[in-house]
Amino acid sequence: MLGIWIGKLVTWLLRMRGMDATSFPGKIALKVSPRLIAWFGKRLERVIVVTGTNGKTTTTSLLAAMMQHEEPVITNHKGANLVQGIATAFLQHTSWTGRLRAKTAVLEVDEATFPRIADSLPIVLIIVTNVFRDQLDRYGELDVTVEKLFTAIRKTDACLVLNADDPICRNLGLRASRKTFYYGMSRDTARTGLRRQMRDGQFCMNCGHELTYDGFWYGQLGLYRCPACDFSRPHPEFIGVYRGKSLTLREQEVPDIELTMPVQGLYNAYNVLAAASGARVAGLWAGPIHEGLADYNPPDGRMQTFDTAAPVTLNLVKNPTGCDSVIQAITSEPGQKLVVIGINDLAADGRDVSWLWDADFELFAEDEEIVSFITSGFRAEDMALRLKYAGVDTSRIRIIEDMDEAVAAAIESAKHQHVPVFAICTYTLLHKTVHNLTAKARENERANAEYRASVS
Amino acid sequence: MSERTLNIAHLYPDLLNLYADRGNILTLVQRLRWRGIEAVVHEVTHHDQPRLAAYDLVLLGGGSDREQEIVGAYLAKHKDEFARAIANGLPVLAICGGYQLLGAYYQLPDGRKIPGLDVLDMYTSAGTGLPRLIGNVAIETEYGIVLGFENHGGRTVHHHEPLGKVLHGHGNDGESGFEGVHHMNVWGTYIHGPLLPKNPQFADAVLATALAYAGHSPELEPLADDTEALARRAFLSRRMPDVNLSHLTNDSTTEHAKTTQQPS
Numbered sequence: 001m002l003g004i005w006i007g008k009l010v011t012w013l014l015r016m017r018g019m020d021a022t023s024f025p026g027k028i029a030l031k032v033s034p035r036l037i038a039w040f041g042k043r044l045e046r047v048i049v050v051t052g053t054n055g056k057t058t059t060t061s062l063l064a065a066m067m068q069h070e071e072p073v074i075t076n077h078k079g080a081n082l083v084q085g086i087a088t089a090f091l092q093h094t095s096w097t098g099r100l101r102a103k104t105a106v107l108e109v110d111e112a113t114f115p116r117i118a119d120s121l122p123i124v125l126i127i128v129t130n131v132f133r134d135q136l137d138r139y140g141e142l143d144v145t146v147e148k149l150f151t152a153i154r155k156t157d158a159c160l161v162l163n164a165d166d167p168i169c170r171n172l173g174l175r176a177s178r179k180t181f182y183y184g185m186s187r188d189t190a191r192t193g194l195r196r197q198m199r200d201g202q203f204c205m206n207c208g209h210e211l212t213y214d215g216f217w218y219g220q221l222g223l224y225r226c227p228a229c230d231f232s233r234p235h236p237e238f239i240g241v242y243r244g245k246s247l248t249l250r251e252q253e254v255p256d257i258e259l260t261m262p263v264q265g266l267y268n269a270y271n272v273l274a275a276a277s278g279a280r281v282a283g284l285w286a287g288p289i290h291e292g293l294a295d296y297n298p299p300d301g302r303m304q305t306f307d308t309a310a311p312v313t314l315n316l317v318k319n320p321t322g323c324d325s326v327i328q329a330i331t332s333e334p335g336q337k338l339v340v341i342g343i344n345d346l347a348a349d350g351r352d353v354s355w356l357w358d359a360d361f362e363l364f365a366e367d368e369e370i371v372s373f374i375t376s377g378f379r380a381e382d383m384a385l386r387l388k389y390a391g392v393d394t395s396r397i398r399i400i401e402d403m404d405e406a407v408a409a410a411i412e413s414a415k416h417q418h419v420p421v422f423a424i425c426t427y428t429l430l431h432k433t434v435h436n437l438t439a440k441a442r443e444n445e446r447a448n449a450e451y452r453a454s455v456s
Numbered sequence: 457m458s459e460r461t462l463n464i465a466h467l468y469p470d471l472l473n474l475y476a477d478r479g480n481i482l483t484l485v486q487r488l489r490w491r492g493i494e495a496v497v498h499e500v501t502h503h504d505q506p507r508l509a510a511y512d513l514v515l516l517g518g519g520s521d522r523e524q525e526i527v528g529a530y531l532a533k534h535k536d537e538f539a540r541a542i543a544n545g546l547p548v549l550a551i552c553g554g555y556q557l558l559g560a561y562y563q564l565p566d567g568r569k570i571p572g573l574d575v576l577d578m579y580t581s582a583g584t585g586l587p588r589l590i591g592n593v594a595i596e597t598e599y600g601i602v603l604g605f606e607n608h609g610g611r612t613v614h615h616h617e618p619l620g621k622v623l624h625g626h627g628n629d630g631e632s633g634f635e636g637v638h639h640m641n642v643w644g645t646y647i648h649g650p651l652l653p654k655n656p657q658f659a660d661a662v663l664a665t666a667l668a669y670a671g672h673s674p675e676l677e678p679l680a681d682d683t684e685a686l687a688r689r690a691f692l693s694r695r696m697p698d699v700n701l702s703h704l705t706n707d708s709t710t711e712h713a714k715t716t717q718q719p720s
């Protein structure tokens with residue numbers, strides 16, 4: 001109890017000073033009461049854990065929003081996914097007398113943290129979004145992550161909800177030997193092509209042979225099989241058919257559910273599919289799933305759409321890894337498009353723009369559906385140079401230093417070509433661009449209203 | 457179109473790729489390809505044995521202190537081989553951590569010394585309590601202005617010709633007014649950003665040297681470097697306005713841009 005009081009006191013003090021209290025109160029409370037998580041665990045009925053490399057935060061928010069429509073739910077917001085963040089989430093839902101105000105928790109848990117809390121909580125469901133390789137995996141870091149997840153899963157009696165399209169998730173599912181539900185994208189939406197196979201060469205975790213892909217979504221997510229053993233993508237229980245603005249959830253013996261995507265992009269379609277599948281396994285019907293999606297407010301610059309004269313989708317980029325998933329999301333969008341890239345080099349963006357050369361702009365160069373590029377920001381010319389060396393013909397690149405002007409020019413030419421605009425920008429360009437686009441969308445709405453009025 | 461082929465070795469890309477050295481390799485490969493010259497890139501990881509005799513150009517990039525220590529240990533095994541190849545004229549482009557590894561040692565802030573290849577009369581010391589040297593940098597060299605970004609704790613002292621004279625930024629040690637090293641066919645520099653995309657004249661000088669070393673004609677037909685020239689001009693005027701623009705007017709990169717066309 002002492003830990004709880006101290007934790008709540010710290011929360012109160014931080015809030016009084018207008019400070020962020022998503023992790024620190026839990027950290028202090030855990031110092032006083034190291035077994036705090038287990039103490040909460042005894043007072044909860046069920047816990048759903050969301051873990052994996054990418055999409056944890058969005059999937060957790062979506063699932064918690066869906067569950068909220070059935071009963072009160074404890075959740076750790078804003079990606080505070082370490083032990084202290086989880087303790088803080090519990091503290092916020094506890095009275096001064098130590099009574100928890102909810103019996104269900106939906107928690108985002110960092111892969112490395114998971115084994116440390118797995119046996120302290122009544123975990124009934126574990127959702128693994130994906131396990132992505134990155135540069136570190138050459139030193140065995142990826143295997144360490146997979147082993148941590150496996151260790152954590154074994155400490156629970158939970159059912160699993162896994163991404164069928166990810167061979168590493170499939171491997172986890174096979175080894176965990178328990179009730180497992182898979183979700184995956186509809187086969188006919190996969191892209192074919194050899195190049196990606198070369199880029200993301202994946203090896204069978206059963207026998208070590210290189211996997212063969214019949215189709216890809218992004219990264220290692222695809223229709224994989226091992227030519228040497230019987231390892232292959234399972235047939236998913238929950239199938240997603242992604243069409244930009246909507247995602248159809250297909251389930252055997254149940255009518256299809258047409259879900260409205262609160263935020264676009266293939267990687268978000270995976271998040272929506274993961275959350276909806278988790279909600280289904282947890283016993284939710286279509287109503288709260290729809291309502292949860294409608295409640296979700298994505299942060300600025302995450303596939304944020306604006307109904308301008310030509311529609312604009314805006315994305316924030318901060319580092320090469322994040323930039324790669326944005327590039328992949330944009331190239332995965334069907335149809336032709338115009339791309340605007342704004343790069344600033346102020347302190348909050350990072351003064352060194354070397355990272356542009358680590359990001360995979362070659363994917364843009366290979367996408368024949370991109371009609372043209374506009375580069376902008378204080379480093380507009382550096383970005384143009386990056387595209388040139390990626391293989392984009394310089395005649396397809398325009399440089400407009402001012403981001404507002406660049407966006408206006410993009411909308412103007414996209415309108416005539418009847419294509420959407422996809423904009424990318426670094427941090428210090430984000431807020432003014434959101435502001436500018438919001439005003440432009442309002443203008444557009446007014447113009448349309450006047451047009452309709454004059455027609456009638 | 458051409459029988460010229462260049463073998464480029466990228467040493468330890470798995471350990472030394474802190475500042476987008478991939479961009480340097482890409483620049484070398486593309487500038488060859490646009491001229492119809494084939495480039496073969498050998499990615500030499502820490503699992504492989506470097507085979508210096510098979511390379512026409514070696515690129516050594518930058519890494520963290522820890523990674524540099526690991527690379528130092530691998531390179532130590534090939535010290536004599538490197539010394540012989542460099543004396544024989546092997547072109548080597550070494551950036552940041554790679555630059556430091558060319559010297560006798562790199563002394564860490566805690567006093568420990570990472571031994572280097574010792575192919576140059578040079579050493580680097582991080583000193584104690586000294587600030588890192590970070591920021592945009594421009595230097596005057598025989599290849600025109602070379603510009604980019606520097607970010608290093610080490611202070612490098614050597615007894616060779618520098619790569620250039622500092623016009624803006626810190627350079628080798630923040631005091632001498634010189635940046636980098638140029639000895640035989642070895643270039644060392646702290647400049648990244650990455651180095652080569654925005655310094656096409658320097659990139660071409662490295663390529664010409666490597667072609668000659670490979671026994672080919674070093675002739676390189678000019679390319680349309682308009683975008684490069686724009687990026688150089690914009691970077692200088694926005695971020696280093698103190699660098700005299702007259703330097704840039706003498707910069708023949710812009711001349712190229714005006715007078716030549718990109719081959720199809």
